[in-house]
Amino acid sequence: MSQLVLTANPDFADLALAEVDAAGVTSLAMEMLEPGVYLLDLAEAFWDLAEHWRSHPPMFVRHICPVQRTVPLQKSDADLPALSAAVRAEFGDLLEPQLSFSVQSRTLCELPYKRFDINNSLAAALHEATAAPLDVRAPVQILSVVCAEVALDEHTDTHNNTSQAVALVGLSLASQNLSDWAGGMRRFAREPEQVSRAEFKLLEALEVFQITLPPRGVALDLGAAPGGWTRVLRGLDQYVTAVDPAELDPRVKADRSVRHKRITAEAYLADEPDTFDVIVNDIRMDARDSARLMHAYARQLYADGLALVTLKLPGQNRQSILNEALQILAHAYQIRGVRQLFHNRSEVTVYLVPKN
Numbered sequence: 001m002s003q004l005v006l007t008a009n010p011d012f013a014d015l016a017l018a019e020v021d022a023a024g025v026t027s028l029a030m031e032m033l034e035p036g037v038y039l040l041d042l043a044e045a046f047w048d049l050a051e052h053w054r055s056h057p058p059m060f061v062r063h064i065c066p067v068q069r070t071v072p073l074q075k076s077d078a079d080l081p082a083l084s085a086a087v088r089a090e091f092g093d094l095l096e097p098q099l100s101f102s103v104q105s106r107t108l109c110e111l112p113y114k115r116f117d118i119n120n121s122l123a124a125a126l127h128e129a130t131a132a133p134l135d136v137r138a139p140v141q142i143l144s145v146v147c148a149e150v151a152l153d154e155h156t157d158t159h160n161n162t163s164q165a166v167a168l169v170g171l172s173l174a175s176q177n178l179s180d181w182a183g184g185m186r187r188f189a190r191e192p193e194q195v196s197r198a199e200f201k202l203l204e205a206l207e208v209f210q211i212t213l214p215p216r217g218v219a220l221d222l223g224a225a226p227g228g229w230t231r232v233l234r235g236l237d238q239y240v241t242a243v244d245p246a247e248l249d250p251r252v253k254a255d256r257s258v259r260h261k262r263i264t265a266e267a268y269l270a271d272e273p274d275t276f277d278v279i280v281n282d283i284r285m286d287a288r289d290s291a292r293l294m295h296a297y298a299r300q301l302y303a304d305g306l307a308l309v310t311l312k313l314p315g316q317n318r319q320s321i322l323n324e325a326l327q328i329l330a331h332a333y334q335i336r337g338v339r340q341l342f343h344n345r346s347e348v349t350v351y352l353v354p355k356n
């Protein structure tokens, strides 16, 4: 038996929860802590599910973390010392002193202190107890703390309250949580030169799929306007052909290493295009049409090249449309990864390499 907190895009929570069933575990109880965030009771251990998903990553579940201790919160200044004492007692012996750690907290209810205060108090308590090194950028171990209102069962409800604020605390390896970020919420700093919010999508995809672009590579950006992805690719040393009937941001257009083809991707394909190291496609079109387009573009990719495509998913029949699109892609490519990233809205990002 185990408890865990699972996080997904609220609009795709049904598909995320279906992935729990498909993993072959038995969900005994489930409580929604906020849209897209669920407290699950499983018949199996958290580690079993985490291990299964390490070899068969889910597409829609963004993050999981175990719950090994539930600490009631008074919503007062007394909480942080009480939480620190509970964490020291419960996790002081479990934390591996040789491995780095970090505390990741989320607050899903109103509290008189901030996430920063929770992280600092608990990190200090654990470091004092174990001397394990704190590393907030790339920790090996993560103490996850989810503060939320949970439903009380009628036996414990002495004051006619229906819910109680608690901290749900668990220790795991970062590699077991599906994301190195609390709730899978990977945030990037906004840069003044940023052209579009879509830039975050490409940055996150490159990080999640651990993609390194070839030095001075040649990249094709399909559906490039206003030019956010092209700007990211330029920042990564790529010469970019940007294909879009729409206009590019003047800053991107002025870059001499960007060639703008002001036509559709279909028209460009008919025009004997070059061969590329990298093809990216963020065109807003039916997922199956995007897949067909990428299928047609497969021969424009070098044998050691790679491609990234966002597949837009509609409100209805999303799973079957996605499956169809992936089948089309699988005819021309090896599918290395499919994830709904934090910066994806109604879409997933697919990482492809040529079939050998």
Ligand SMILES: C[S@@+](CC[C@H](N)C(=O)[O-])C[C@H]1O[C@@H](n2cnc3c(N)ncnc32)[C@H](O)[C@@H]1O
Pocket: 195, 196, 198, 199, 222, 223, 224, 225, 226, 227, 228, 229, 230, 243, 244, 245, 246, 263, 264, 265, 266, 282, 283, 284, 285
């Ligand atoms: C979501 S935007 C792309 C945003 C871009 N990735 C960025 O970072 O700025 C989608 C773009 O696809 C373009 N588009 C739509 N249909 C297209 C087609 N058939 N061929 C090429 N571009 C297309 C649209 O003009 C639009 O600029």
